[in-house]
Amino acid sequence: MSNNTNIEEDAIDKTIAKFEAFALKHLKEILTIAPPIIGLSIFLSYFVKQGFYPSFDILQFSSLLIFAFIIGAILILSIASALAAPGFIYKSILLSHDKSKKKLRIHFINPDESEDRIQMFFVYRILIFYPILFGGLLNWLAVFSFSDHYMPIFFTIPLFISLIFCAISSQFLEFQASSIFALFLTLLIAVLMSNFSILTIILVAKEAIFNAGNDIAQSAVILIGSIFISLVISISCIAVLGGIRYLLYACIIFSAVILFYGGVLTSFPSKFINMLSLGNYTATSLVLTKDFCEIKNFPVEINEKCELTDAHIIWSLGDHTLARVESKAGGTYRFQIQNKYIRAIVRKNSKSDNIKN
Numbered sequence: 001m002s003n004n005t006n007i008e009e010d011a012i013d014k015t016i017a018k019f020e021a022f023a024l025k026h027l028k029e030i031l032t033i034a035p036p037i038i039g040l041s042i043f044l045s046y047f048v049k050q051g052f053y054p055s056f057d058i059l060q061f062s063s064l065l066i067f068a069f070i071i072g073a074i075l076i077l078s079i080a081s082a083l084a085a086p087g088f089i090y091k092s093i094l095l096s097h098d099k100s101k102k103k104l105r106i107h108f109i110n111p112d113e114s115e116d117r118i119q120m121f122f123v124y125r126i127l128i129f130y131p132i133l134f135g136g137l138l139n140w141l142a143v144f145s146f147s148d149h150y151m152p153i154f155f156t157i158p159l160f161i162s163l164i165f166c167a168i169s170s171q172f173l174e175f176q177a178s179s180i181f182a183l184f185l186t187l188l189i190a191v192l193m194s195n196f197s198i199l200t201i202i203l204v205a206k207e208a209i210f211n212a213g214n215d216i217a218q219s220a221v222i223l224i225g226s227i228f229i230s231l232v233i234s235i236s237c238i239a240v241l242g243g244i245r246y247l248l249y250a251c252i253i254f255s256a257v258i259l260f261y262g263g264v265l266t267s268f269p270s271k272f273i274n275m276l277s278l279g280n281y282t283a284t285s286l287v288l289t290k291d292f293c294e295i296k297n298f299p300v301e302i303n304e305k306c307e308l309t310d311a312h313i314i315w316s317l318g319d320h321t322l323a324r325v326e327s328k329a330g331g332t333y334r335f336q337i338q339n340k341y342i343r344a345i346v347r348k349n350s351k352s353d354n355i356k357n
Helices: 002-025 027-050 062-094 098-109 117-145 147-172 177-204 206-210 215-242 244-261 264-275
Strands: 281-288 307-315 320-326 332-338 342-346
Touching: 002 027, 002 244, 027 062, 027 264, 062 117, 062 177, 062 215, 062 244, 062 264, 117 147, 117 177, 117 215, 147 177, 177 206, 177 215, 206 215, 206 264, 215 244, 244 264
Parallel strands: none
Antiparallel strands: 281 307, 281 342, 307 320, 320 332
């Protein structure tokens, strides 16, 4: 059994070492090529989804592509940091305490030495998985059942979880007082950070949750998501035992997977285009020139002010603007208009007009 474990660990270490060696060797080329390519893929995914390609070469706007890459990278790394935070806490507090580390090394870090893998999984559940999981479940319950008093409960849950599992550890793992105190601090901060991470990810993926249906369906989705994220965080805490590198790589991969299945990565191109006001928004008014209004047989109604109202702007950068409008006579029309015929695009401010600078 130990030989198989060593082979698996060696394979992972070799894979990581090869990846890092390749990245360092070609770092300059990667930093030069990767950001524009990834940024371009973000725009291309939006173009494909909308079924068009702009009338200019998007590659000319390298700064725009790099900016898209940076925003996407920040999104993934921020979620990865949230997932990694509990693991750092275990590494910084519990595993830095000599007596705790010695105790854990017998039952957990080197289970083959104790010849007791059942005990290893018991320690894993007591010290990591159950506290993170129960903390997430109580946090979910507080969100839906005690929303009026949520903030005090949010900070009380880690304390409650820490006391319970410290008592269990003292009874079954025979932790000494100093080890119990280190475990208490670890669980207190780790569960707090774990619940904060779960909330952060749920807020980021809130649009996908709202699309789940009624309140019961949304509650079920959040419950399943909380359990899944708790499991991911628990695995990340295990990964830190192999070193910080394992934790970082694991969390980045988990972050990308969570954001993808949460619909965040798939909707990111549309949101990014909207954020830059390049498209994917509804214009209150599309004010046109008189020359364009004199065109006959235009299928969409233009009012006496020579404007189109409630036009969904798909793309506006370049020589043409691509838009979609619902006709009063019925049907939806998609059209492309030269920007020289557009006098102004009026977009309603999403923020309150009462905000004072």
